[in-house]
Amino acid sequence: MSDTRALYSDTELFAASLFQLKVSVWERTADDIPVRVEDGGTIERITPISVKINGTNYVRSDCEFRVSMSDIRS
Template sequence: MSESKALCTDTELFAAALFQLQVSVWERTADDIPVRVEDGGTIERITPVSVKINGIYYVRSECEFRVDRSGIKS
């Protein structure tokens, strides 16, 4: 199983967009269980409120954005 890294800051989101990394989107259920709602796509647009991936806008305060660590070069 590969490990993923959460993109928490504006800088991390912009870097993922710049390098066209595959970003997955996760939301938490009412029981606080993380569920993947987008398997992976490149970031098309970033606003203070949302991130657009594969033509869908995801609210930043309600979602977690992750990249597979294997796609990140140290």
């Protein structure tokens, strides 16, 4: 996860959606180990509660959304 950047705010998520960046989704296990549950897709919808990527809604409070730094620079 070191070459990625987490998206926290509505503005960051909206910008990733606008520029159609590939966003990966991470969840933490009961042992607090981060696990990637979505390899990367474009954001289809953002609500205060969830983010829809590749047809799946992910609860914002349960997930971390990340973009590759190489995608941001290019």
